[in-house]
Amino acid sequence: MNCPDCGEPAEATDRYCENCGGSLQLRRTPSGGPIGRVGGAGCVGCGGAVSSDGYCETCGRAQPTGRDRMEFDLELVAGVSDRGRSRARNEDSMAFGVVGPVDAPQAVVTVVCDGVGSTERADSASQAAVDAAIEAIVDALLSGSSPRSATDDGAAAAYESVGELARPNSPDTAPSCTLVSAVVTQSEITVGWIGDSRAYWVSSSPDVPSRRLTTDDTLVAQLVAAGMDEAEASASLNAHALARWVGADAEQAPPHVVVIQPEAPGRLLLCSDGLWNYLPDAESLAARVSDAEPLKVAAELTSIANELGGHDNITVVVIPWEGRVP
């Protein structure tokens, strides 16, 4: 085989290219996410000069940054993350990668984090979390760990990296985020989560129902799980407040994990509440998922959320799964 970055020959078992140092076993979205602002030199509002801190020197308007709209496509997995229509910045982050040699991919790893809006630097928290989690999951997989244990490692790494962002002595402003991760192999799908970002199985077969794979870490979800009527549970105070999250002020515990072996092909969908607030149940969501390639599906769902109000940041990652039905 050859290194996909520089073309130099390499051994199939090498992890890194001897020539350029690039990874031979992983293709992934850029670490740190897109940084800085996008577009040309002038202000998007008035055309005036823009200062180095990202505000127009004339009208003061904040300039769009790369985080406002992120799109990544690795063919086997693709995703869109959008600021939405009413938030000033995008505090969601996503990272995904394909593990294994280019010509023989072994697993797709995806992490989506939603920065908690009431905390400072929630965008830094979610970006730090996705980067730390994907790196830990991939490392664990490459050193032979099971997807389940790799998922645990990913969440632990996210806790650690977000915890480092907290300012000393002020846990109440500690940045924090949710986390949902997926390790997709040819035999099974392992989903881990903390908080209220979700994973859905969107079935391509009429015989197999689509379904939600995660249960939110919120009071309302806990009340419903305990048997309370959904409407009644939603009415209680702070019903949608998170019961668990990733951050310095959070109690660290392993993520919830589910493992599925779908009976028919379909697509795994990871998303933040910016999407599922508008399409909460699996059937209504599945009805809006077209047969297009992953990036197009993610973009379509993002548009739908924006058309329905775009009240929060929207992140959608789509992973097609053909699988091997035994």
Next chain:
Amino acid sequence: MTDFQVEVYQNEYLPQGSAEVNAIVTVTASGNATPAASAGADAAEVIIIDTSGSMQHPATKLAAAKRATAAAIDALRDGVNFAVVSGSERADLVYPPRLGMRPATALSREEAKRAVNALRADGGTAMGEWLLLARELFATQTSPLRHAILLTDGQNVHERPKKLERILEGVTGQFVCDCRGVGTDWEVKELRKISTALLGTVDIVAEPADLEADFRAMTSNAMGKEVADVSLRLWTPQGATVKFVKQVEPTLTDLTDRRVESAARSGDYPTGAWGSESRDYHVCVQVNPANVGDKMLAARVSLVSATGDVLGKGQVLAVWTDDTALSTKINPEVAHYTGQAELASAIEEGLEAQRAGQIESATAKLGRAVKLAHESGHEDTAKLLAKVVEVVDPVHGTIRLKREVATVDAMTLESRSQVTKRVGRKSEED
């Protein structure tokens, strides 16, 4: 070297269509705990002592003023250039003998105190003349830190208010002046006009015996200053207007009209000299509202030295949102100082109404003041208010006007009405 730190406290979230952005800017200067002795030459001090005829009634007043002046001279750092002026309907140089200043040494201190001791009280009061001589004295010096103390016991009767105003315009920015009124025959508003223009403080020293300690404190405070002529620079976007810029801590001083344009969309507001201290400013900017989800830099705040060096900076932001949970959140700092400003004007208007015999208006205003002082935990002001009115219920601001109010109590309340109480911050409690 002094370091300046700028912190901005605000709720940047505005509801759709809203245009007013409020922020509290906290500036903290930290420098050498003990200024180097060699820094003495950088400072100049003029002490102005009222020697009008009234200072003789009672005679203890003049004696106390002399002792206070001596204490202030003793509190000068070695090497600080100083002069003493006596004021009546004209201004006379008491020390040194010829126009100029002398560095503080054991010998010059003795000479100055001897000259002060020989002073006699006679004649009228024309404060503008005193300030003009102070300016002339400072003009003989190159010291960047220029501070004056003005002591009086009476009203500026031998000078038209217009003339004083004109003189104030001429001396503004030349030096900082703290004003003190002794006894109860002077007028708070008049001295405040001088202290505000010259970025100093005003206070009452009801008992002549207390002058000495007060003068010593003022002088040591002036000696603690390290950086002179610092300005607060405000950049605002096109189409925005600065509604006001006020110092809100430690005292209320409206700087809005003191703006000097420094560049396109930028203006400088004078803040005077700084030692190791912290001050709060309330900045209110009116901007053109943008769409929900848009974010704007409503103001760039920086602290600028006399030579144009930027000492510190901060940002005031505006983000429009339809999330009422965000936009209705009240910033505690902004609310606190808005309340403090309201408290100060309630006191002033209340006392004015009381003097004019408008019982209903005075009762309402002073009642409001009692309520606000109670709410904000401003105990010092609450105590002063309780001497002027009978407090029935501080929570609701129910009061009765007292039939007899000691002039000294009303004047003390008025003098200190603009002294604010720092907002309680979590970080300070930690």
